[in-house]
Amino acid sequence: MYHEYSALFATVLLVLCSTLLGCGNATTDTSVRGVHVPQTERLEHHQAPHHPRSYAAAVSQIELRHARIQAELGRITLDALKRELREMLDILEWLPTIAADSDLKKPEWDQVKQCATQLTEFYDSYASAANSGHRPPGTPRNECRRAIESLRTLMPAADRRP
Amino acid sequence: MFETIFWGACLRIIQATLQAAPFIFTGLCVVGLLHRMMGQKQTRWLFGSNTVASLFQSWLIGMLLPGCSLGVIPICKQLRRSGIAVGTIFAFALSSPLFDPLSMLYGLTLSKPITIVAFALCSLIVVTISGTIFDRMFPNTEVQSEEPPETPHGIKRLLAVLVVMARESVSSTAGLIFIGLCGTGLLSMLLPAGILQRTMSHANPYSPLLMTAIAIPAYATPMTAMGQLGSMFQHGNSIGAAFILLIFGAGVNLGLLAWMIRNYGWKMSSIWMGLMLLVVVTLSYGIERPLYPKDIEPADHTHAFDSYCCPFVAGASPTGGYLAEIWRRVKLDTQLHEIAGAILLGLLGTFGLFLRWLDRRWIIEEWLNRKAGGTVTLARGAWDIEVPGPVLAVTGLLSIVAFSIVGCFAYYPSPAETLEELKLAETETLTAARTGQKEHALHWLPICEGWIRRLQVGTYLRYGRLSEYHRMKARVVSDKLETLEHLLENGDSPDDIRKHVSELSRACGRLSRAYREEL
Known part of the structure; x- marks a missing residue:
């Protein structure tokens, strides 16, 4: 008998406690998904400042940063290099999503994905060297140049608006 | 404020009841098949008992059968009646509500399907580790109960299944399900609207622990839980918290805990829950980094848990009043299969109450179990064969699985x-x-x-x-x-x-x- 009622008792107790403790809400409200939600702060997806707005902007950023990293590799501080590499890798990671938000068709998108993977592998090796306190060798592979060139050639196809 | 809390809890309980209805009905079908067709001996053979293999068997059956944590309550009762060890019952109870074909397909098309596969394997680890330890600690948990008399084959046997389902729907199962549903009301009372929107971030080491506190009283169908997991992945939330949401949010509810305490006492139930918490929380911290998606920019908020909070804001009552607003939302949110499930449950419950009333005059089981009298035997055709109950039961269970797979094509x-x-x-x-x-x-x-x-x-x-x-x-x-x-x-x-x-x-x-x- 004890076991039979103990669970029920615990539940009733919890319900009573919650009724007494049920706390207040924010002042203004709005309706989201059929649910009234207190609106104390703006809800939004924050984008990093270096997040490119379009495929063309992303490719330009990659090209620019690639040239800058190669040119200043021996000159900038290790911390600045690390930051530059992290941002470059971020852009490469976002590139497939940004390309999916363009007019590129499947074979073209697959090409973008392949180039992004190639460049990521290359810059990953740079980033690991920089993170372990070494300066990466300043000799970019030809594949990198070809990958960036390939990304550039897809720019007109990314915006087919008449 | 009291009105907001009260009506908010009512809305949450109604929504959860409708979502659960098709799964509870499925659970009752399984009970009917196991009780009248399969029999206790064959049920023990199907699920196994008190061995590591039985834990795997139960996990696999649980994964195949569509169910939710409320729908498994009557099945757990039936497994206990069949003399199955508690570790095996818990393995089934935990795995059945986690996945079904509909939700598994949904999960496999999320951005990282490997995460869902990993979650499924982790659930196997959870039931195996906690079940093995528990069965070692308490080896004699198999209850011996009398096998019900066999019902003659034919229409009577089918009717006997329906009678079991109807009786079960108005038995203590209904009370336990109500306790489970109260969990959603309880959460809505405790959590003001939208309060969880900025929680469960990947960066917060306490996210899995907070999720544990919320997920245990919460009730979620496998599809709801999978949708919430999808939203968590999309927002870059904690993977460990997502795993806990699946295991405890979909797998456990207050009604199931009440059933455990009622049948196995506080000590055993607490030890089982403690073991589960230990294994699940440890695993959740272990998978946090390896499974976290790297190509997601984490958002600072999520809407995944809005449905666990109070649906109304205090001091801002809906224009047409709470009752009108509840009706509007229920009408908007309820899907066809939920309405069908609720109607079938209502019919079963009515039949169950009628049987209770009838028991005072005539017990239907006596008639169902009575063998046909007389010695006249009719000539039988070559195809008129007597199919054994367990064969029909297994066919019935497989039909439920097949039906849920066919349902996928209609739903998607x-x-x-x-x-x-x-x-x-x-x-x-x-x-x-x-x-x-x-x-x-x-x-x-x-x-x-x-x-x-x-x-x-x-x-x-x-x-x-x-x-x-x-x-x-x-x-x-x-x-x-x-x-x-x-x-x-x-x-x-x-x-x-x-x-x-x-x-x-x-x-x-x-x-x-x-x-x-x-x-």
Whole structure:
């Protein structure tokens, strides 16, 4: 008998406690998904400042940063290099999503994905060297140049608006 | 404020009841088959008992059968009556509500299907470790009960299954299910509207622990839990918290805990729960880093848990009153299979109450179990064979599994059909957003999101694959829909909204082209 009622008792107790403790809400409200939600702060997806707005902007950023990293590799501080590499890798990671938000068709998108993977592998090796306190060798592979060139050639196809 | 809390809890309980109805009905069907067709001995053979192999068997059966944590309560009672060890029962109870074919397909088309596979394997680890330790600690938990008399084959046997289902629906099971449903009401009382929106971040080491506190009293169907996992992945929330949501949110509820305490006492139940907590929380911290998606920019909020909080804001009562608002929302949210489940449960319950009333005069089981008298034997055709009960029971269980697989094709239509539905929803949303009809747009937004998910799953189901390109196209539209939702709820300028609507419209066009022409 004890076991039979103990669970029920615990539940009733919890319900009573919650009724007494049920706390207040924010002042203004709005309706989201059929649910009234207190609106104390703006809800939004924050984008990093270096997040490119379009495929063309992303490719330009990659090209620019690639040239800058190669040119200043021996000159900038290790911390600045690390930051530059992290941002470059971020852009490469976002590139497939940004390309999916363009007019590129499947074979073209697959090409973008392949180039992004190639460049990521290359810059990953740079980033690991920089993170372990070494300066990466300043000799970019030809594949990198070809990958960036390939990304550039897809720019007109990314915006087919008449 | 009391009104807000009270009516909020009522709405949550009604919503959970409707969501649970088809699963409870399925659970009762399984009980009927096990009780009258399978029998106790064969049930023990099917599930096993007190061995590591039995834990795996139960986990596998649980994964195949569609169910939810409320629907497993009557099945657990039946397994106990069949003399199965408690570790094995818990292994089934925990695994059955986690996945079913509908939710598994949904999960496999999320951005990282490997995460869902890993979650399924982790659930096997959880039931194996906690079940093995528990069965070692308490080796003699098999209850011996009398096998019910066999019902003669034919229509009587089928009617006997229905009688078991009806009786079970108005037995202590109903009370336990109600306790489970109260958990959702309890959470809604404790959590003000939207309070969990900025929780469960990947960076917060306490996210899995907070989720544990919320998920245990919560009730979620496998599809709801999977949808919430999808939202958590999309927002870059804690993976450990997502795992706990699946195990405890979908797998456990207050009713199931009450059943354990009632049958096994506080000590055993606490030890089992302690073991579960230890294994699940340890695993959740272990998978946090390896399974975290790297290509996601974490959002600082999530809507995944809004449904666990109070649906109303204190001091801002709905225009037409709480009852009218509850009715409006129930009408909007309830799906066809939920209505069908609720009607079937209602009919079963009515039949069960009628049987109780009838028991005072005539016990139907006496008639059902009575063998036909007389010595006259009719000539039987070659195909008129007597099928043993266990064969019928296994066929019945397999039919339930097959039905849930066939149901997937209905729930996830072909891409062409889904795109038509999506087009309708999209037109409603975008027109409403453009013309400043905020409420109308906010109503249609989740419908659009739902069709985008179904588009992906329907494609995967029919083509056996879903390319990363197609996933990305869908993700872009989903992200833009969510941004539109935020623009609307933040009250941004009409110009900003119109600009975003135009971007969204283009993205929808590209999505449609990708799924029509490039599959």
